[in-house]
Amino acid sequence: MATLWFCIVAVMLTAYVVLDGFDIGAGIIHLVAARTDSDRRRILRSIGPVWDGNEVWLLAAGGALYFAFPQLYASSFSGFYLPLMMVLWLLMLRAIGLEFRSHLSETVWKQFLDGIFAVSSILLAIFYGAAMGNVVRGVPLAADHYFFLPLFTNWRVGPSPGILDWYTVLSGVVALVALGAHGAHYVALKTEGELNLRSRRIAGVLHPALLVLTLISMFASLYIRPELLANYRLAPLGYIIPLGVFGSIAAMMLFARRDNDRGAFLASSSYLTFMLVGVAFSLYPVILPGTDPKLSLTIANSVTSEYAMRVALVWWTIGTILALGYFVFVYRMFRGKVSLEGTSDHGY
Numbered sequence: 001m002a003t004l005w006f007c008i009v010a011v012m013l014t015a016y017v018v019l020d021g022f023d024i025g026a027g028i029i030h031l032v033a034a035r036t037d038s039d040r041r042r043i044l045r046s047i048g049p050v051w052d053g054n055e056v057w058l059l060a061a062g063g064a065l066y067f068a069f070p071q072l073y074a075s076s077f078s079g080f081y082l083p084l085m086m087v088l089w090l091l092m093l094r095a096i097g098l099e100f101r102s103h104l105s106e107t108v109w110k111q112f113l114d115g116i117f118a119v120s121s122i123l124l125a126i127f128y129g130a131a132m133g134n135v136v137r138g139v140p141l142a143a144d145h146y147f148f149l150p151l152f153t154n155w156r157v158g159p160s161p162g163i164l165d166w167y168t169v170l171s172g173v174v175a176l177v178a179l180g181a182h183g184a185h186y187v188a189l190k191t192e193g194e195l196n197l198r199s200r201r202i203a204g205v206l207h208p209a210l211l212v213l214t215l216i217s218m219f220a221s222l223y224i225r226p227e228l229l230a231n232y233r234l235a236p237l238g239y240i241i242p243l244g245v246f247g248s249i250a251a252m253m254l255f256a257r258r259d260n261d262r263g264a265f266l267a268s269s270s271y272l273t274f275m276l277v278g279v280a281f282s283l284y285p286v287i288l289p290g291t292d293p294k295l296s297l298t299i300a301n302s303v304t305s306e307y308a309m310r311v312a313l314v315w316w317t318i319g320t321i322l323a324l325g326y327f328v329f330v331y332r333m334f335r336g337k338v339s340l341e342g343t344s345d346h347g348y
Contacts, residue, residue: 001309002299005068006287008316009061010280016057017128017276018182018269023047023054025183027094027121028176031114033187033198040114042338044098046190049334051098055091056323067312071145071302072287079139079147080131083163087127094120122176129175133168136221136228136279137161141290145297157224159291167220174213178272181206181252185265190338200256203264207253210271214245221282225289228282238281244274 026047034040065073077084097117101110137157139147152162184203188196221228232238248271255263283289288297303309 001306001313002068002303003285004313005064005303005309006280006284006299009064009068010276012057012061012064014273014276016054016061018272019054019057020051021179021182021272022186022265023051023183024094024121024125025179025181026187027098027117027183028125028180029184029187029199029202030118030121033184033195033202035194035198037110038340039195041340042191042195043187044101045338045340046187048098050330052095053327053330060319060323064312064316068304068309069287069297069299069302070304072297075141075145075147075288075297079149080134080163082149082151083127083131087124087131090120090124090127094124125176125179126172129172130164130168132175132279133171134163135288136171136283137165137167137224138289138291138296141288141292141295141297143295145295145301147290161291167224170213170217170220174210174217177206177210177213178268178275181210182265182268182272185252185256185261185268189261189265192337196261200259200261203252204256207249207256210252211246211249214249214275218242227293231281231284241274241278241281245271245278248274 026043030040030043034043062073065076093116097113097115097120101113101117104110104113134149139149140160141147150162152164153160155162155165157165157167181203184199184206188199188203191199248267251267252264252271255261255267285299286296287299287302290296
């Protein structure tokens, strides 16, 4: 049952990254792809009906951690308190930039809010990637399973790391490029004309950068934690995962050359999925590595009671069915290319 909940949390986090990832990516390319006010409104309109719903998966994953792995929840929210507060502020600023823009008529305020939306999206992508880097690298867990991390120390991976070091910054840059490409594919899928072409060009520039950064990050991960290969040795079928990662990048490039926006977007979704599955597969059964491996949090020493997991599984199933029904309804309602025709100046 603990393994099942490990998989459930991993699936919800993956759903969040894939779904909220494209609207974060739209924010990353917002100021570059859009040249006019109508371009910016079309980008916002492409994500406007779904961006807040996409964040439900982050809340759901947090809730699942709270009752399935309470020790992990307590330790993580204690040790990562500073970056979590920064992420919360970035989420709020991003929402302010997106939602308030349509309620102001002054150009200077619109440009200011466009900047807030873009900058908060960029920083969110970097912080999310750095957070994943911290999990892969490990944190200085004490005997009571709690820890403290300053924002940075000497920028080295060692026994006294900071939240930011060369490896976690590299992870943040990978996330920034990956989500930027993901967002560019989505904007291209939802728009036409010059905005569509500019989004395709941005994705084309990011593809080779993503390939190089992915290779570097994989070698860097194995350099700092060679034990990440242990599960691959036990289950060689797992080597499908890195093949899926690089196959997804190849598919992105191929579909982009053929001007197949839907195929390119699905390929970038596949890339993000394989990357996250690879992290989960490499770490299992560890869920938060310690710099001292003996103090790592695993599914065994972090899980709640068997009874609680069984009851929670029933309610999780009901809630997930309702959520999936809502998402199918919303995405079907707003399918197709976006247009500003028939909209007021006070909408997206």
